[in-house]
Amino acid sequence: MKRQLIAAVGVAAMVVGVAACGSSAKKDDTAGSSSKPANYNGKTLNVWLMDGSAPQAWQDGIKTDFESQFQGAKLNIQIQKWDGIGQKITTALSEGSVDVLEVGNTQTAGYAATGGLLDLTSAKADLGGADWAPNLNASSVLDGKQYAAPWYFANRxxxxxxxxxxxxxxxxxxxxxxxxxxxxxxxxxxxxxxxxxxxxxxxxxxxxxxxxxxxxxxxxxxxxxxxxxxxxxxxxxxxxxxxxxxxxxxxxxxxxxxxxxxxxxxxxxxxxxxxxxxxxxxxxxxxxxxxxxxxxxxxxxxxxxxxxLGGSNLAIAQASKNQDLAKGFLKIAMSDKFEGQMASTGLVPNKTSLDALATTDYAKAAIPASASGATTPNIPAWSNVENTxxxxxxxxxxxxxxxxxxxxxxxxxxxxxxxxxxxx
Missing domain, CATH: 3.40.190.10 (Periplasmic binding protein-like II)
Known part of the structure; x- marks a missing residue:
């Protein structure tokens, strides 16, 4: 079912000349390749997720795994409302008050163009990016550089x-x-x-x-x-x-x-x-x-x-002082374990290996509907339109x-x- 959806997205995206985002990743759940300090005592990773995206069980599970893997560090997940989020993210990126953030697939290019998002091109392979479907990863890329990891896809x-x-x-x-x-x-x-x-x-x-x-x-x-x-x-x-x-x-x-x-x-x-x-x-x-x-x-x-064709990507703030921890979080979030939990709730994750899990009643209705869908132009200026x-x-x-x-x-x-x- 997931592969059917990926194909549908590829066709539908031609309506506006761009593609939606999605992907697949490796099963290795270890932390990012960057060297890490002897301990993470006193460090807190601030993660912004949007209302309705991550189920509570997903949040609880990833907090446990993250803090176990990066001993001494704390994971602070903050749930944000979509209404007015554009200005709030812009402020947070400039202030450095967020490390990892969920951004909509229509908004990623805009934040990347301002220099607010960390260039993940060199980390893409370690995050499993070699398996990301190019047509579904398009909204995470600007001028040939990777600025986010595709997370999930959904439609109404x-x-x-x-x-x-x-x-x-x-x-x-x-x-x-x-x-x-x-x-x-x-x-x-x-x-x-x-x-x-x-x-x-x-x-x-x-x-x-x-x-x-x-x-x-x-x-x-x-x-x-x-x-x-x-x-x-x-x-x-x-x-x-x-x-x-x-x-x-x-x-x-x-x-x-x-x-x-x-x-x-x-x-x-x-x-x-x-x-x-x-x-x-x-x-x-x-x-x-x-x-x-x-x-x-x-x-x-x-x-x-x-x-x-809505969807969300996970990005790291350029101003984050915890970029190594942030990459580790992304790798855990994009693993089979946590992408599988997203699939079981009816969202469509970036893992073609998890096709069988996308069988909820919602997913069965969403997949055929996606064949006649589209996403907004993948240009930096589009975020200006969505701003309040x-x-x-x-x-x-x-x-x-x-x-x-x-x-x-x-x-x-x-x-x-x-x-x-x-x-x-």
Whole structure:
């Protein structure tokens, strides 16, 4: 299943001319090749991971193994929120207050271009990089140099409440968007508050719909990039997004993290939502057999809607004073043991040897959906677009609240173009 996903990513990435990130690594779990001091007493490695990425068992396990291998050292894992993370990372990289950090595959090039990330080219082989698939490692590379280790890959699917669907008389998951609209109508008629919970600024879903139309959210004109919300493909994608959002009471001017939709779903008032595997409720909040998954359907049954091919890389801060320890952490994190734990949660790790573990219900829905996906342009300036205030989010909120599509698209295309022209 993992190899199928890697192939799908390779094809989907051509939608925007770049590839997503992923890889495989060696089984040797020993520390990095750099010589290490006699002891690590008093040293603390500060690691930033993003909310929803690493399960608690993974964090606990890697802390135990790291502190056992590097006796005297302490591992301090800090969980960060995605909202506003760009500026926070920029500040931390300049101050040297973080050693290892998780960065999104759309953001890595931007941080590397500013000089904030350590060049890992010479350490790549020791980290297992010889086995990393080149097409999936692309977002970790800038100007031929390796600035991060690819960690995992994921895309969004529809997560649904089976009990509410059964109550509404729905006996099968939809294969087309029209069938899904019909199911949402049935859920609404049965009294479900939110047949689908879809905040107005959930731009990842909108991005995927554009990709499924063979469109681009930004286009390249020679050596320059420009916003592309005015394109027919983007406008058609918005029509789909707007119709889906019309079944939701979620705010039109907020994203999926405000409030975090994963905290709302278990309350039993939401029939479905579009999210990542980690956003599904834990068994303690809702029985696992009451949670289902399927790809967001497309216009025809033979092709699901497109998806944003998300993923994360692990990088080391250039200003880190613990670079030897940081490389050791990366090697442990990228080992079979800990990549295997990621696979068992439904995420897709960098290890083709762990194919059999990517068999969760979420993964089964995510893999076919990835065939119609894409990622953002792998250019340093893209991080400017995602910085708050994100013009794509503001565009969606404005049009959903009644603004004219064409004139609003031009306004925000101009903003995107300006940001893409800014230096890092």
């Amino acid at each position: 699917v529809v997560i649904y409440n089976k009990a509410l669907w059964t109550k509404a008389g729905i006996t099968a998951t939809p294969k087309t968007l029209d069938e899904y609209y019909g199911d949402l109508d049935k859920l609404k008629a049965s009294g479900v508050q939110d047949p689908i919970y879809l905040p107005g600024q959930e731009w990842y879903t909108y991005f995927g719909l554009i990709a499924g139309n063979n469109g681009q959210i930004a286009k390249q004109n020679g050596s320059k990039w420009a916003g592309n919300l005015e394109s027919p493909e983007a406008k058609d994608a918005f029509a789909t997004y707007q119709k889906l959002q019309s079944y939701s009471t979620a705010p039109k001017d907020k994203d999926e993290a405000t409030p975090q939709q994963s905290t709302l779903f278990p309350k039993g008032t939401i029939g479905s939502m579009i999210g990542l595997g980690w956003e599904a409720p834990a068994p303690k909040d809702m029985p696992a057999d009451q949670v289902g998954y399927f790809p967001l359907p497309g216009k025809t049954a033979d092709k699901p809607s497109g998806v944003f 205030p994100n013009p794509i989010k503001d565009f969606l909120a404005a049009v959903l609240q009644g603004a004219d599509y064409d004139s609003t698209a031009k306004k925000y295309d101009d903003q995107i173009t300006q940001r893409l022209g800014q230096s890092q």
